[in-house]
Amino acid sequence: MAGGRVYRSNTSADAGSNNLSVLLQSQWVPSSSEPLDTLFIPGSSPSPFLGTRSMVSFEGVDRRRSYFRTFDEEEKVEEDIEEYLHRSEKKRRLTVDQVQFLEKSFEAENKLEPDRKVQLAKDLGLQSRQVAIWFQNRRARWKTKQLEKDYDSLQASYNSLKAGYDNLVKETDKLKEEVVQLADKLLLEGKEKGKSELPDAKTSSQELPSEAAEGEESKVVPEMKSDYTEGVHSSVLLEGAGSSYPFEPDQSDLSQDEEDNLSKGLLHLPSCVFPKLQDIDYSDPPAGSCNFGFPLDDHAFWSWAY
DNA sequence: TTGTGTTTTATTGCCTCC
DNA sequence: GGAGGCAATAAAACACAA
Numbered sequence: 001m002a003g004g005r006v007y008r009s010n011t012s013a014d015a016g017s018n019n020l021s022v023l024l025q026s027q028w029v030p031s032s033s034e035p036l037d038t039l040f041i042p043g044s045s046p047s048p049f050l051g052t053r054s055m056v057s058f059e060g061v062d063r064r065r066s067y068f069r070t071f072d073e074e075e076k077v078e079e080d081i082e083e084y085l086h087r088s089e090k091k092r093r094l095t096v097d098q099v100q101f102l103e104k105s106f107e108a109e110n111k112l113e114p115d116r117k118v119q120l121a122k123d124l125g126l127q128s129r130q131v132a133i134w135f136q137n138r139r140a141r142w143k144t145k146q147l148e149k150d151y152d153s154l155q156a157s158y159n160s161l162k163a164g165y166d167n168l169v170k171e172t173d174k175l176k177e178e179v180v181q182l183a184d185k186l187l188l189e190g191k192e193k194g195k196s197e198l199p200d201a202k203t204s205s206q207e208l209p210s211e212a213a214e215g216e217e218s219k220v221v222p223e224m225k226s227d228y229t230e231g232v233h234s235s236v237l238l239e240g241a242g243s244s245y246p247f248e249p250d251q252s253d254l255s256q257d258e259e260d261n262l263s264k265g266l267l268h269l270p271s272c273v274f275p276k277l278q279d280i281d282y283s284d285p286p287a288g289s290c291n292f293g294f295p296l297d298d299h300a301f302w303s304w305a306y
Numbered sequence: 307t308t309g310t311g312t313t314t315t316a317t318t319g320c321c322t323c324c
Numbered sequence: 325g326g327a328g329g330c331a332a333t334a335a336a337a338c339a340c341a342a
Contacts, residue, residue: 091315091336099314111329133316136329141314143330313338322329 094134098124102131106138 094102105120112120112135121128 093314093337114328130315132328134314137315140330307342309340309342311339311341313336315334315336317334318332320330320332323327324325 094124094126098126102134102138106135106142110135110139110142 101124102120105116109116112132117128117131117135120126121131124131
């Protein structure tokens with residue numbers, strides 16, 4: 001590790017001490033960043049957390065030596081020593097009490113100021129570096145959990161929105177079908193009325209498609225009877241016909257042609273009024289005036305729709 | 307007992323901030 | 325340039341089924 005961190009092993013504990021197993025939990029201390037007070041001195045702390053879980057015994061091993069290591073300057077002897085020490089000095093888990101204490105501390109504040117770190121280390125009989133590492137790992141676990149929570153929450157709101165959207169699609173289909181049926185009905189009535197009242201009714205009826213027209217600039221439907229000028233369908237139809245008020249068409253606003261058509265039993269509708277569902281492009285928010293009741297600026301809706 | 311998956315502890319390299 | 329944070333990763337410890 002050229003240019004990497006230099007670690008110093010903390011091997012000054014007394015072999016054979018009652019608390020040795022815990023006191024020796026840490027293996028490497030960053031020599032450049034850790035103050036001397038991180039070197040735990042046996043017997044200096046009345047920590048209640050010590051000695052509950054013996055992990056590794058170094059009895060009979062003279063470990064009263066400290067040394068520095070860098071990856072650049074390792075000699076054979078040191079390698080041997082290190083290998084030996086590493087074999088013996090295995091990773092050790094913190095005791096239940098230590099973990100509980102750390103957890104409480106983490107709940108209070110998940111960042112660790114230097115003073116707190118040192119205090120915690122003292123209280124727990126750990127090295128401050130170990131405390132720092134524990135907090136680091138704990139933050140990582142917390143972040144992972146948080147991501148899982150966020151994912152679940154997003155998934156739930158997506159499912160809910162999707163269900164709402166599916167319902168709207170069904171409802172739209174149903175309404176569309178209803179409109180087609182009503183349009184057919186009007187067509188028939190218009191024909192019959194035209195036969196009896198208008199001499200040129202035949203010509204007019206020939207302009208009418210059997211269904212609400214598809215893919216054309218305009219659509220032609222017969223004049224609304226009063227029965228059909230109420231409610232959602234008629235309002236939509238009349239709005240599409242250019243009326244300034246969707247429920248009561250003001251004939252003064254109509255052009256001469258429109259008035260003519262009305263008098264002939266015809267209305268021209270822009271093609272956007274009743275597009276087929278399959279003609280709707282969900283990949284982009286709709287531009288223009290045909291938004292089917294959805295807010296034009298509701299990009300969120302269109303972005304999740306597809 | 308052993309193989310395997312998960313959790314925990316620790317290291318490393320990079321990045322940011324002061 | 326040093327200190328500290330984070331992501332990625334290694335490896336020990338642990339849990340558990342076969």
